Amino acid sequence: MATVSDRTIGRLSLYRRFLRDLRADGETHIFSHQLAALAGGTAAQVRRDIMAIGYSGSPVRGYDIERLLTSIGQFLDASQTQNVALVGVGNLGRALLAYFVGRHPTLSIVAAFDKDPAKANRVIHGCRCYPVDDLKVIAHEQDIRLGIVAVPAPEAQSVANLLCQAGVRGLLNFAPIRLWVPEHVHVEDIDVTMALEKVAYFARQSEAEREPSE
Amino acid sequence: MATVSDRTIGRLSLYRRFLRDLRADGETHIFSHQLAALAGGTAAQVRRDIMAIGYSGSPVRGYDIERLLTSIGQFLDASQTQNVALVGVGNLGRALLAYFVGRHPTLSIVAAFDKDPAKANRVIHGCRCYPVDDLKVIAHEQDIRLGIVAVPAPEAQSVANLLCQAGVRGLLNFAPIRLWVPEHVHVEDIDVTMALEKVAYFARQSEAEREPSE
């Protein structure tokens, strides 16, 4: 209903993780400024983000962690688990499987694909691997709606095409290229090279501030 | 000199990769709208970004690719190669080594560290691995200014502390937590869970737009 910005979505995802940790520690309530300190924003921003999803806190006790988690879940998550396909079972792909499989309540990597026949039909970190040729069939069988592109750049576009043809509606792309996809498919890029170059740039900037050349 | 936004820095990093590909294809000039189409922005934005680094194109021929690459390099890169330490040689760490070692002209992963003694003193993807205990010594020996945190979340903060004590000025963090570092250290986070949850959210949004419930 309400239009919520891309950044707010990201922050809600972040808040949720801190809230889960707090709940695990036995906490029941939290104030906006506490959550802001954990997540690295301002209290006003936290309040605005929470308001955007239609949850209200109490001026005395702050936010009820359990109920806030429920609200964020209702907002961010689908009503049922969304199935994800991973394409590319190299080092990165295996790291993603190790990190995600069985860990996420509402997003599940249910199948992995690789062009290397030696990887097909093996189970890696609890996830079954298939030859890329089977993508379309498996994607329909398993109702896969999201794809992760973890193949080298030269293969990424053809993998994206396969995933789109198989009916996915969103891609998480690790390849350092721009993917061309149908308009209704959402692409989120993780560009490690860009991130490292940004770190290098801003690290030098802060160094320059501390040690002015004159 | 000129203050350039975080986003512009990211886009310049992206433009550079496309420009290198174009140069490899034998192209000598490019117009702003062509670069915008490749990078996924607008022509005006490309022109503004390029203006920000003090380079000028020609109204007739557009931008000279070779000179533009030089300008972007002078802006983004340090005068000499910046040395990087990677901490955590699991699947993710190995993927990063495979991807970066020897590939980047001005950023070089010169040492990797892991707490697992079995990995120490091995060479993985061309990079020497050391025990974490040696971080401070090696960082000084090799003039390491940047660090990549690729360890599990529970260890990430202590690794960040070690890196900061060893004098790094920037961190690329893959752990899904917020790192607390001295003010002068720049941290760039890559949050895979957040990215995947964003994809899931926006994929469902576009799905809902296409198939309205009423």
Add this chain to the structure above:
DNA sequence: TAGATTGTTAATCGATTAACAATC
């Protein structure tokens, strides 16, 4: 020259921040 593109300014847009009355 004619004309598409550039550099630059002004207008728009959206998000963040600041301020403050309402709340328990």
Add this chain to the structure above:
DNA sequence: TAGATTGTTAATCGATTAACAATC
């Protein structure tokens, strides 16, 4: 109640977009 926090509005900030004269 007193008072810190919340929800909400207004002000600020910055980036993007649009418009257009300058350019080769």
